[in-house]
Amino acid sequence: MRAFFQSDLWWSFTRSPVTVASAIVAFICIAGAVLAPVLAPHNPFDLASLQLMDAFKPPVWGSEGDATYPLGTDDQGRDMLSAIMYGARVSLLVGFCAVIFSTTLGVALGLLAGYLGGKVDAVLMRIADIQLTFPSILVALLVDGVVRAALPRETHDQIALFVVIFAIGISNWPQFARTVRGSTLVERNKEYVQAARVIGLPSLKIMAQHVLPNVMSPVLVIATLNLGFAILAEATLSFLGVGVPPTQPSLGTLIRIGNDFLFSGEWWITIFPGVALIIMVLSVNLLGDWLRDALNPKLR
Amino acid sequence: MSQTQSMGGQALLQVRNLRVEFPTRRGTLVALDDVSFDIHPGEVLGVVGESGAGKSMTGAAIIGLLEPPGRIAGGEIRLAGRRIDDLPYEELRRIRGRQIGAIFQDPLTTLNPLYTVGDQLVETITTHLPLNPAEARRRAVEWLEMVGIPAAAQRVDSYPHEFSGGMRQRVVIALALCAEPKLVVADEPTTALDVSIQAQVIALLKTLAREKGTAMMLVTHDMGVIAETADRVAVMYAGRVIEIGAVRDVVKHAAHPYSAGLMGSIPPISHRVERLEQIDGSMPRLSSIPPGCPYNPRCPRVFDRCRVERPELLPAKANRAACWLYAPGEEGRLHG
Amino acid sequence: MAEPMVLELRDAARHFDVSRPLLQRIVAREGRRTLRAVDGVSFSIPKGTTLSLVGESGCGKSTVARLVVGLYSPTRGEVIFDGMPLAEARADPTKRQRMQMIFQDPYASLNPRWRVRDIVAEPLRAFGLVQGREAQQKRVGELLAQVGLNPLDGEKFPHEFSGGQRQRISIARALSSNPEFLVCDEPTSALDVSVQAQILNLMLDLQKRLGLTYLFISHNLAVVRQVSDRVGVMYLGKLVELAPSETLFHTPRHPYTRALMEAIPDLEMTGRQRIPVGGEVPSPITPPPGCTFHPRCPLANDRCRVEVPAMLPARGTPETVVACHAVEEGRDGALSPPLG
Numbered sequence: 001m002r003a004f005f006q007s008d009l010w011w012s013f014t015r016s017p018v019t020v021a022s023a024i025v026a027f028i029c030i031a032g033a034v035l036a037p038v039l040a041p042h043n044p045f046d047l048a049s050l051q052l053m054d055a056f057k058p059p060v061w062g063s064e065g066d067a068t069y070p071l072g073t074d075d076q077g078r079d080m081l082s083a084i085m086y087g088a089r090v091s092l093l094v095g096f097c098a099v100i101f102s103t104t105l106g107v108a109l110g111l112l113a114g115y116l117g118g119k120v121d122a123v124l125m126r127i128a129d130i131q132l133t134f135p136s137i138l139v140a141l142l143v144d145g146v147v148r149a150a151l152p153r154e155t156h157d158q159i160a161l162f163v164v165i166f167a168i169g170i171s172n173w174p175q176f177a178r179t180v181r182g183s184t185l186v187e188r189n190k191e192y193v194q195a196a197r198v199i200g201l202p203s204l205k206i207m208a209q210h211v212l213p214n215v216m217s218p219v220l221v222i223a224t225l226n227l228g229f230a231i232l233a234e235a236t237l238s239f240l241g242v243g244v245p246p247t248q249p250s251l252g253t254l255i256r257i258g259n260d261f262l263f264s265g266e267w268w269i270t271i272f273p274g275v276a277l278i279i280m281v282l283s284v285n286l287l288g289d290w291l292r293d294a295l296n297p298k299l300r
Numbered sequence: 301m302s303q304t305q306s307m308g309g310q311a312l313l314q315v316r317n318l319r320v321e322f323p324t325r326r327g328t329l330v331a332l333d334d335v336s337f338d339i340h341p342g343e344v345l346g347v348v349g350e351s352g353a354g355k356s357m358t359g360a361a362i363i364g365l366l367e368p369p370g371r372i373a374g375g376e377i378r379l380a381g382r383r384i385d386d387l388p389y390e391e392l393r394r395i396r397g398r399q400i401g402a403i404f405q406d407p408l409t410t411l412n413p414l415y416t417v418g419d420q421l422v423e424t425i426t427t428h429l430p431l432n433p434a435e436a437r438r439r440a441v442e443w444l445e446m447v448g449i450p451a452a453a454q455r456v457d458s459y460p461h462e463f464s465g466g467m468r469q470r471v472v473i474a475l476a477l478c479a480e481p482k483l484v485v486a487d488e489p490t491t492a493l494d495v496s497i498q499a500q501v502i503a504l505l506k507t508l509a510r511e512k513g514t515a516m517m518l519v520t521h522d523m524g525v526i527a528e529t530a531d532r533v534a535v536m537y538a539g540r541v542i543e544i545g546a547v548r549d550v551v552k553h554a555a556h557p558y559s560a561g562l563m564g565s566i567p568p569i570s571h572r573v574e575r576l577e578q579i580d581g582s583m584p585r586l587s588s589i590p591p592g593c594p595y596n597p598r599c600p601r602v603f604d605r606c607r608v609e610r611p612e613l614l615p616a617k618a619n620r621a622a623c624w625l626y627a628p629g630e631e632g633r634l635h636g
Numbered sequence: 637m638a639e640p641m642v643l644e645l646r647d648a649a650r651h652f653d654v655s656r657p658l659l660q661r662i663v664a665r666e667g668r669r670t671l672r673a674v675d676g677v678s679f680s681i682p683k684g685t686t687l688s689l690v691g692e693s694g695c696g697k698s699t700v701a702r703l704v705v706g707l708y709s710p711t712r713g714e715v716i717f718d719g720m721p722l723a724e725a726r727a728d729p730t731k732r733q734r735m736q737m738i739f740q741d742p743y744a745s746l747n748p749r750w751r752v753r754d755i756v757a758e759p760l761r762a763f764g765l766v767q768g769r770e771a772q773q774k775r776v777g778e779l780l781a782q783v784g785l786n787p788l789d790g791e792k793f794p795h796e797f798s799g800g801q802r803q804r805i806s807i808a809r810a811l812s813s814n815p816e817f818l819v820c821d822e823p824t825s826a827l828d829v830s831v832q833a834q835i836l837n838l839m840l841d842l843q844k845r846l847g848l849t850y851l852f853i854s855h856n857l858a859v860v861r862q863v864s865d866r867v868g869v870m871y872l873g874k875l876v877e878l879a880p881s882e883t884l885f886h887t888p889r890h891p892y893t894r895a896l897m898e899a900i901p902d903l904e905m906t907g908r909q910r911i912p913v914g915g916e917v918p919s920p921i922t923p924p925p926g927c928t929f930h931p932r933c934p935l936a937n938d939r940c941r942v943e944v945p946a947m948l949p950a951r952g953t954p955e956t957v958v959a960c961h962a963v964e965e966g967r968d969g970a971l972s973p974p975l976g
Contacts (some may be wrong), residue, residue: 011325191745195809198705198737199762200726213749333757352800388834464916494692495855499899499914521828524901551903569858569900572881575840576862577831582798 012294022286026089028281032072033088036234040082041068045247051077057262059268072268074254075261080268083254084276090250091277094164095231096240101169103223112217113177113209127179128174137233144242160245168233171268172226179222182217217295225286228281235277251277311338312380312515313362313483314460319374320354320361320539322586323470329586331357331370332572333539341482342513344506344528345545348562350583354539355486355519360383362517364392401476401514405488407468410475411460412456417444417471418456421478428479442552443474448505465498465611468594484509487519502529527551535559538584538594545619555616555625557597568634593624601625603633640719642817642849643704644680647713649873650699654921655900673699673922675873677948681866683816688860690896690916691870692708692917697853700870701821704851705737717817719881733763736810738824742802746794752805753790756780759813764820775941779808783838800831807838815850823923824859824948857900861885869893872920872928875947889950889968891933929960935962 013019032039035108043049053295060070071080088203109128113121131139148156156163187193188211231251237243238252239259246253251273258270314608320332330379332354339345347355360366362377364384386397396402404410412420421440425431431439437456444452447470460468469489476484486505488500506529509516509597518530526533526547533550535543535558554560564577564589581598584590590597596606605624616626655661656669672891674696681687689697697796702708703715715722720729725731729854736759739745746755756776759765766772783804794802803823810818820839824832840863842848855862860867864881869890877890888894918924927945931938937959950956950963962968 119881126307162706191739191741192747193738195708195739195745195806196758198735199759199813200732201762210747214747294926306766350830400750463942466916494917495896495899499901500902522901523829524903528901562830565830566903567833567836567856567862568860568903569861569885569897576833576837578837579830580834582800582831 001010003122006020009294013290014046018286022283024285024291025279026195026287029088029276029283032094036085038084039117040077040079040085041070041091044083044086048210050173050199050272053077056266058266059272062077070270072266073258074269075266082271083249084273085272087249087251087254088276088280090161090244090248091231091234091280093226094161094168094234095252097165098168098172098230098234099223099227100166102226103176103219105169106173107180107212107215107219109173110180111211115188115203115207121181122175122218128177131171132174136229137236138169140164140167140233140237141240141242143170144237148242157245157247160242160243161248164234164237167237168230171231171233175222175226176219179218180215180288183218184211187211187214195257204274220293221288221295221298224291225285228288231277231281231284251280304487310340310381312341313339313517314376314378315362315375317362317375318358318377318385320357320366320370320403321373322370324369326587327375328547330540330588330589332361335375335536335539335541336542337541339483339515339517340368341515341533342510342532344509344518345514345520346526346533347428347517347536348521348526348533349524349536349564350521352586353536354582355521355536356487357539358536359402359487359517361521363400363485364389364394365402383477395426395587399480401479401481401484403469403472403486403489405491405627407465407472407492408460410472411468413460416459417455417463417475421456421475424475440474441477443478444471446508447471447474448500449474466493469493469497469501473501473504475574477512477514480512482515484514484516485519487515488521489518490525491520491522498525505529523551523563523572537591538585540594540622541613542623543616543619543621544613544628545617549618553617553619555619555621555626557599557601557625559621561600593622601633605630639731640683641680641716642683642718644716645704645713646678647676647708648678648700648703648714648715649675649712650703650708651694651711669921672715673920674703675923677870677873677875678713679868679875679878681848681849683850684843684847684861685865686852686853688852688864688867689870689875690854690857690860690867692837692855692896694872694917694920696871696873696920697855699871699873700820701737701819701851701853704850705735706818726944729763733759733765734811734815735817735819736813736815737819737821737875738803738806738810738823741826742799742806743826745806746802746809748794750793750849751790752780752792752794752797755794755805756790756808759809762780763960765813774807775812775815777839779812780805782811784834784841798831799827800834803827803835804838807835807842811842811846816847817851819851819853821853822855823852825856837838839863857875857885857896869896872917872923874928874959877956877958878947879958883953883955885954887953889953889956889963890929890960891935891962891968894927895932897969927959933962935960935968937961 037114054069054073055075057066057069057073058064059072060067069079073079107123113124126149144163147163155259193206193210230255234243235252235255238250239256241256243252244250254273258273261269303513316336318332318335319330322331323330335358336381347358349355361372372385376383379399384392418437418440422433422436423441425436425439426433441452443454444456449455449470450465489505490501491555493501502525520526530547532545533547534541535550535556537558543550543554543559550559551563554563561577561579565579579598584594592608593606593611596602599606611622611624613620613622614626616623624630643686650673652671652673653668654671660821677700679687689700691697698876699708703710704844706722717725717735753773753776756779757772760772768774776790780787780789785804797805815896821928824835827835836859843850853862861881866879867881867884868875869892877884899947918931926942927940930940933940935972945959945961947957948964950958953965
């Protein structure tokens with residue numbers, strides 16, 4: 001731990017006020033989301049506590065504002081702040097899982113393609129190339145649509161969360177795979193890898209122990225930047241109504257629901273989840289940008 | 301331009317007490333410390349030392365191409381009597397092209413891959429000499445012939461990648477010399493080349509410098525190249541010049557224990573030795589240069605004064621060396 | 637030759653397919669292109685001796701090193717290690733651990749993310765030579781001490797060391813599997829000259845102490861002279877001369893060997909002029925017919941331009957084998973005055 005605080009990474013972090021600010025904001029978002037059951041003033045999914053009477057309350061600073069609902073309530077009297085915290089929980093969960101999924105898949109395939117070369121490389125990279133010609137949100141829509149059509153509705157609702165994670169994750173692996181492949185091609189020809197081959201270590205072991213740790217820096221950067229993308233992708237899917245089930249509304253679901261009331265004057269129902277989404281994605285992306293610059297030896 | 305009367309006295313390049321610093325988060329590193337030397341017209345000064353000794357840095361400081369955050373923190377550099385270390389960027393750039401030519405180790409970084417070598421030569425010539433494009437082109441072909449490129453009239457329209465490594469380095473030399481600069485800074489010009497090509501390039505540089513009266517600073521770690529090409533040699537260690545003198549005197553009768561060790565550790569080609577002379581340890585990093593003489597932890601002849609007081613260049617044998625062995629009053633140690 | 641041969645190459649060759657992608661080939665209407673990096677090399681190394689291969693970049697000497705340790709498989713010919721075809725020898729861990737390699741670039745040959753102790757212990761673990769973590773660490777400490785480092789250096793990472801110290805770590809790693817045969821690919825060419833002397837002395841000491849056999853690859857003739865028992869000179873993928881070290885440096889026979897020696901800078905400052913070799917090394921994709929050196933050779937005649945010369949004992953210096961028609965015919969200005 002001591003070593004971390006003396007490292008160049010920590011030093012460059014403390015020297016960038018924007019980065020420190022976005023780290024704090026990101027931390028608040030994540031903490032608020034993870035600890036929603038503890039921190040949130042209400043439980044928006046507890047039907048018993050819902051007061052239909054309290055529907056469409058404006059934020060606390062509005063003329064009819066109510067201190068118990070700081071950001072107002074939606075059409076069913078749910079507290080917006082609590083709904084946002086619970087929604088961010090779903091958004092972040094989907095985002096993190098999707099990124100972990102695409103990172104794992106992309107890194108593994110990229111390592112194989114780069115280290116083994118030849119036909120394996122050619123096949124994997126052509127698949128990646130083809131997938132990259134489609135916008136990734138389209139791929140996610142496609143995957144979701146196929147699963148929806150293939151499974152009965154009930155089953156689908158049960159596993160909807162996993163479908164979204166899979167759809168977003170699968171749409172992003174080529175980026176990881178190509179980056180890792182490129183780095184692997186460089187590392188593979190370095191002499192420390194050749195030394196391991198002279199000893200006669202099996203390829204998988206060399207990939208895991210020697211190549212993998214040395215290609216991870218760019219992966220870390222892309223993964224961070226991708227977290228922002230994955231959260232947005234989930235929001236887009238949910239906004240289009242094909243994302244997470246309505247029983248577990250994410251920020252995107254909240255925005256879609258609120259969208260219906262935007263022109264009838266209840267703007268807070270859609271604006272606040274939107275702002276929360278922007279803040280969350282922006283802070284994560286700023287962190288990713290910093291990480292990219294900090295890990296790039298040329299800019300150091 | 302100042303009219304110099306006596307050719308012998310006036311040095312073309314004067315470097316005085318040059319100090320280059322690199323500010324880092326862990327404090328300021330002194331990359332060059334109190335470096336002074338002269339180069340006269342028509343003279344080749346060899347600068348040798350191990351990697352990290354500051355020899356390339358010295359060249360970069362003179363050309364004005366120090367990589368940031370490195371900066372000149374003290375001393376001065378004069379070209380033909382005029383200070384060039386504190387000039388604004390634009391002015392320095394003009395001088396660099398017209399009066400200072402630069403040759404680097406890797407010819408690929410010097411040549412623009414998108415233009416033919418002819419275009420690049422013509423551009424340099426017309427920028428710095430009062431010639432029209434047709435004359436400049438004729439001059440470009442002449443230069444390619446002079447550096448030994450066969451069928452120069454046809455090759456002038458080729459792109460850099462169409463030349464082999466040795467030929468490319470010749471093109472770089474032509475490019476560095478075609479504006480007829482007074483000073484050429486050559487940083488490891490032959491290191492990337494094979495031995496057989498090396499000899500060709502060295503011979504070429506030497507003749508051109510002699511013929512045109514160009515002063516040359518030749519930075520290299522290859523003592524063989526220095527022995528053949530240079531008139532005088534400066535030996536650098538940990539950012540300082542620790543010995544300077546005529547090439548024969550430094551190579552054959554080095555005064556500083558480090559130079560002597562360096563010369564001794566070169567494997568001879570003429571016979572097999574039982575055991576090579578070696579200098580134990582390695583050069584200190586810039587962040588941990590010891591007080592006193594920077595060589596003192598590795599020096600076989602170290603005594604108390606070396607650990608405390610920093611030696612200046614003193615007359616030593618036929619050279620000048622920064623070593624306390626040659627201080628007045630220490631004569632006894634030399635032979636002891 | 638009472639000593640058994642540790643390594644033997646019989647007409648070993650390694651070709652690389654450097655053709656452009658199929659589509660581009662069709663558009664440009666060109667065929668496949670083969671780079672003959674190594675094209676029929678034969679030599680053997682007796683136990684406990686050093687054979688050096690010298691030559692300019694692109695002559696195939698590093699490819700030979702990689703053929704010998706099995707990083708490449710030969711396109712043609714045989715590599716025999718310890719009396720056994722290399723592929724078989726490498727399939728057997730007890731044989732495989734007896735050959736190791738030291739690389740050129742000390743900044744690329746150590747995994748930057750590993751601690752030195754893990755780097756040095758890797759062969760120990762791979763071959764299961766020392767059981768138990770403590771015993772392993774003890775062995776690593778011994779190995780580090782053997783190459784002149786502090787046993788406590790094992791805790792550090794490679795970037796904390798200078799180039800010379802890293803090369804010592806590489807050597808410690810190579811020694812950890814108790815090899816008898818070391819392939820050294822330009823082990824000192826990335827080092828400063830004073831450090832080069834340290835590493836060469838260390839390698840010579842280790843050879844004496846452990847009875848090692850070296851295949852030493854270098855472009856530096858002076859270094860080669862200091863370490864070799866026998867020297868092979870390579871040009872465009874082929875051996876052109878192979879001789880005991882003293883014979884080669886005293887009486888070089890092949891015109892290329894002689895040119896190489898004359899091109900060396902004169903550090904002794906005897907006033908000897910370097911005589912540059914004319915021309916440049918041709919491309920190994922389209923080597924000249926006949927003797928590949930003929931376009932640059934002062935002795936070339938019609939036979940040289942057509943007929944590939946074979947490696948034959950040289951007249952006058954029968955311990956030298958040389959591939960040159962001029963030497964065979966005795967028109968090489970026979971046994972011209974020795975160098976220096």
